[in-house]
């Protein structure tokens with residue numbers, strides 16, 4: 001079991017107004033799963049994914065990664081999890097627009113401590129770009145790319161450190177159908193290669209690609225179905 | 230509150246500017262006032278009289294006593310006459326006039342005695358004879374009647390001793406006359422010249438003209454003037470960027486105004502109003518800082534008193550700088566990005 | 575770390591204009607700190623110097639009250655020279671007290687090697703060397719030691735025969751001449767080096783100036799009794815002489831004797847009294863420097879903080895991405911700090927254009943570190959307060 005959440009809640013407090021975004025989430029994710037999280041807007045999907053990705057902390061409940069409680073981790077440990085264990089793919093791509101494609105993809109290597117690993121992955125960047133079909137854009141400024149290409153760059157960046165888990169928040173939200181399909185193909189292939197993938201989405205098509213679909217409503221899991229096909 | 234939140238940086242800059250301009254202008258105005266004060270207690274109506282021979286190396290037989298005689302017959306007014314006798318001292322003649330030095334005991338010279346009023350620091354130069362104190366100068370003993378603490382005035386070196394004028398010395402030299410009109414001094418000198426035609430004289434008022442006074446202020450306060458110039462340069466360098474950012478932060482407000490029919494001119498006028506409001510507020514804080522700095526005597530050798538006129542000048546200076554900065558910043562912004570779309574102004 | 579440094583350099587390059595302005599401001603600040611530090615050190619040194627000099631005996635200076643007209647008369651009176659001689663003898667060869675005199679002047683020497691010596695002024699291919707003409711006690715009272723060669727001996731002050739004037743040279747001039755060397759000035763007068771001063775020798779002519787004079791690039795030559803002939807020769811020496819004695823009465827004797835000889839009208843002043851004025855002057859000057867410094871410094875500090883805060887605001891999203899891929903606060907703070915580093919390093923280069931001391935460089939260096947830290951604190955706090963998930967949620971560009 002790679003991830004386990006026990007009764008996790010999240011409360012946002014701004015200007016004395018508090019808002020319960022997650023109200024008791026209990027969830028386990030096994031290695032190699034391909035999960036879609038769906039739900040209406042504001043149901044807490046992004047919030048849940050941020051907690052899973054250690055971008056944000058929970059208000060109460062327990063969160064275990066590979067059996068260890070995240071609550072005990074310090075900032076540096078969480079950062080290294082983001083660096084080596086998770087790969088993020090976000091709706092608005094989260095790329096530094098004035099960097100080149102290569103600079104964006106190799107950005108996580110900047111925070112890798114192990115020199116040898118770093119070197120090897122740097123050399124592997126070209127193959128990775130080829131695999132994603134954007135090797136010809138390597139030296140291009142990211143700002144000049146199309147949406148689909150940008151998302152491939154983001155995926156490339158998510159993969160460079162060979163993470164166990166890919167966390168994607170509406171990866172196809174800003175893309176047209178054809179491109180969405182391509183991106184989902186890429187994620188599917190990654191899952192087949194053994195990576196665990198969690199995708200947050202509205203899109204029924206995207207959800208259909210996944211083996212397990214979790215539905216959120218008002219910060220609670222209302223259904224959790226696993227297709228057997 | 231919204232305006233305040235967006236204006237922190239500008240406020241910080243202008244507080245510094247205000248603090249320093251308040252101090253600087255106070256100091257400048259103080260220094261300007263000082264240039265009106267004449268050395269050795271002379272009043273503003275005093276004049277300098279230079280008596281010399283028209284032929285350089287000829288000696289005049291005329292004595293100073295003659296000049297005094299002429300002056301006293303010319304007018305019944307009380308007057309004071311100083312004669313330069315050394316770079317450290319002057320000789321005085323008093324006609325119903327008191328010696329205008331703030332002495333320790335307020336003793337005035339007695340008529341007909343050779344006396345001296347000394348700088349405190351010269352005290353060790355006196356000798357005692359029959360219980361009286363004397364100061365020796367040019368082989369003569371002068372009775373010490375009192376002491377004073379000299380004040381440096383303008384560019385003049387403070388004098389260290391004042392002795393009774395000896396009327397038997399040669400008439401040529403430099404004098405200062407206080408208490409008589411220019412005319413009567415002129416008449417006196419003219420009639421002196423009739424007795425000895427080779428005598429030459431020149432009378433000039435001691436009071437400086439405004440431009441001379443300004444010149445003195447600039448010389449005297451060079452560093453303060455320099456720091457004002459530095460302020461202007463720095464303000465221009467640092468605040469234009471910050472002001473542009475300030476305008477940027479308000480782009481949506483500007484756009485809203487533009488949508489309801491404002492022109493570039495209107496927007497600029499509105500921005501200027503808000504900006505000057507911020508500058509004014511910062512100035513108030515800065516002026517208080519300046520006041521505090523003065524109160525604790527932080528720069529007591531640069532500025533000593535908080536001057537109302539200095540405050541007003543500093544405010545005018547800040548508002549002027551503020552206006553020009555904003556005008557330049559809006560102009561740059563309009564050229565670079567178009568504050569509102571071009572052609573609409 | 576290297577990565578963050580490179581990123582910081584790129585950040586600086588991307589906002590060249592602002593970087594340049596900040597650099598100018600920082601250079602100004604560092605220059606001013608340097609000047610203020612030098613003044614402080616100078617003040618301290620002067621206090622020490624005076625304390626050293628007056629520790630066992632008081633020193634008095636003569637004040638010349640004589641009017642210009644009287645001086646003119648004396649100057650034109652041929653009979654005055656012998657009278658001046660006796661006044662000179664009375665002051666400088668008196669059993670009851672000792673006196674010394676220093677008058678500084680300069681001579682020009684043509685020697686290409688001199689052009690490289692620091693502190694020697696080059697003028698049209700020649701070099702102006704400052705020298706002090708002194709009487710015997712000068713070296714004693716300023717505790718000036720000889721590193722090599724010999725001091726002046728009694729006959730150096732009266733010598734009538736030798737063509738060359740014996741001189742002691744400052745330590746820097748030893749690069750050019752050695753003991754025994756003879757050189758000629760622009761007028762053809764000959765000088766012979768008899769000794770080299772220890773490094774760091776100083777003196778102060780407190781009645782005439784408020785500056786401590788460094789002897790390292792100067793020379794000392796003796797007043798030669800036998801060359802004093804005219805009134806003007808004596809007039810160069812007598813009015814500015816210093817008298818060392820614990821008995822104030824000798825000053826009155828000198829004043830009286832000068833008056834009796836119908837020469838000068840003198841008064842006198844003690845060194846400890848005069849030094850108060852000189853110190854007050856120096857303190858005023860320091861305060862004026864501090865006034866300017868605090869203006870420039872507060873401006874620079876605000877500019878630095880504002881520009882870093884604007885940088886943080888502009889690049890929030892980029893920082894968010896760095897956080898997302900594994901950066902911690904540490905790295906982002908490094909990036910901010912590294913932006914200031916080159917500015918301060920280049921800023922400290924200003925020191926090369928100012929005649930500095932080791933001490934003042936250290937002070938300036940420390941001050942610039944403090945300034946840099948002050949500038950970084952607020953932006954760093956701001957970074958630490960940024961919530962990662964909200965940065966990415968509300969994309970700000």
Ligand SMILES: Nc1ncnc2c1ncn2[C@@H]1O[C@H](COP(=O)(O)OP(=O)(O)OP(=O)(O)O)[C@@H](O)[C@H]1O
Nearest residue numbers: 012014019021040041042043044045046047048964
């Ligand atoms: N930092 C925050 N402060 C206050 N409220 C927040 C914060 N982040 C999220 N929320 C609130 O929490 C709720 C859940 O937000 P979340 O982004 O998880 O929804 P979502 O399911 O991802 O919606 P969408 O499909 O529109 O992306 C929303 O109502 C949102 O307003």
Ligand SMILES: [Mg+2]
Nearest residue numbers: 045046047169
């Ligand atoms: Mg969402």
